[in-house]
Amino acid sequence: MGQDRPGIVATVSGALVELGCNVEDVATSILRGHFSMMMVVAAGDLELSKLNSRLQGMSDDDLAFAVWEVQGSLETVEATHVLTVYGRDTTGILHAVSSALSEAQVNICDMVCRLHEGEDPVYVVTMEVALPEGADATSVHARVADAVRPMGLESSLHPVERTEL
Amino acid sequence: MLADLIDTMRAHPGCVGLAAPQIGVAKRVAVIDVTGHKLTGSCHGLLSLVNPDIREASGNVLGREGCLSLPHITADVVRAERIVFAVADQARWSEGFEARAIQHELDHLDGILILDRVAGAHALHARVRL
Numbered sequence: 001m002g003q004d005r006p007g008i009v010a011t012v013s014g015a016l017v018e019l020g021c022n023v024e025d026v027a028t029s030i031l032r033g034h035f036s037m038m039m040v041v042a043a044g045d046l047e048l049s050k051l052n053s054r055l056q057g058m059s060d061d062d063l064a065f066a067v068w069e070v071q072g073s074l075e076t077v078e079a080t081h082v083l084t085v086y087g088r089d090t091t092g093i094l095h096a097v098s099s100a101l102s103e104a105q106v107n108i109c110d111m112v113c114r115l116h117e118g119e120d121p122v123y124v125v126t127m128e129v130a131l132p133e134g135a136d137a138t139s140v141h142a143r144v145a146d147a148v149r150p151m152g153l154e155s156s157l158h159p160v161e162r163t164e165l
Numbered sequence: 166m167l168a169d170l171i172d173t174m175r176a177h178p179g180c181v182g183l184a185a186p187q188i189g190v191a192k193r194v195a196v197i198d199v200t201g202h203k204l205t206g207s208c209h210g211l212l213s214l215v216n217p218d219i220r221e222a223s224g225n226v227l228g229r230e231g232c233l234s235l236p237h238i239t240a241d242v243v244r245a246e247r248i249v250f251a252v253a254d255q256a257r258w259s260e261g262f263e264a265r266a267i268q269h270e271l272d273h274l275d276g277i278l279i280l281d282r283v284a285g286a287h288a289l290h291a292r293v294r295l
Contacts, residue, residue, distance in 0.1 A: 079285075084280050084281060086280050109286075110286035112287055112289065116237045117237060122280075124289060126286045126288065127286055156280070156281035
């Protein structure tokens with residue numbers, strides 16, 4: 001993580017290549033000029049301490065690193081529904097929504113929260129979520145709606161659209 | 166009221182549809198006209214719909230939609246490619262961009278916005294040029 005600028009991915013991936021590591025999966029985002037990147041790396045027999053010290057050596061560039069070993073297989077969670085919550089911005093929206101989802105054992109797979117400026121600014125939370133098997137979507141939505149309605153917010157939950165070609 | 170809706174729609178360049186709830190009227194009335202739009206294939210010209218409903222829908226197409234009710238947002242929304250819509254039991258079919266516009270305006274009659282139809286977490290976009 002660090003202040004965004006050209007070259008971060010090249011620098012980090014270059015270090016990993018030097019160490020013989022294979023990058024299997026990457027997710028990046030830029031938020032208000034700050035860059036973050038999460039990588040799943042196959043490091044073979046490389047010791048964690050060597051990988052750590054090589055990357056920490058780059059921290060003089062104002063990049064912050066955290067490295068840890070992943071145990072077991074990595075499961076990809078597939079989103080089943082799209083949840084949107086929107087209305088006038090106020091403190092506590094994300095906590096209210098995520099708490100309601102957590103109580104229903106719903107996993108948040110992806111999320112964007114943004115205040116859309118204008119004469120009437122609209123704060124929108126858009127989430128791709130995975131409902132546990134057997135969960136009733138209507139009940140899950142009701143739980144979220146009950147949590148955000150007192151804050152003056154609207155919400156909707158609909159299945160992810162997939163078209164098999 | 167229909168005249169009001171049509172005038173308001175015409176007054177906003179690029180606007181191809183307007184529903185009564187958007188001007189604060191709780192009636193199931195909407196107007197659509199996609200004539201001359203660059204995305205229009207076939208169309209019926211000006212449509213004035215009173216108590217409309219969709220009888221059939223087929224095909225799924227992802228498209229980016231804007232809305233006068235949310236001037237600073239566009240959203241990627243999946244809509245049916247072809248629909249059969251009806252007013253007073255007179256059924257007609259529509260497809261492509263016009264079908265999308267009809268589905269968008271009929272959503273307004275049910276209180277549904279494009280925010281309720283976004284295709285995914287990254288399907289909302291800021292609209293810079295109004």
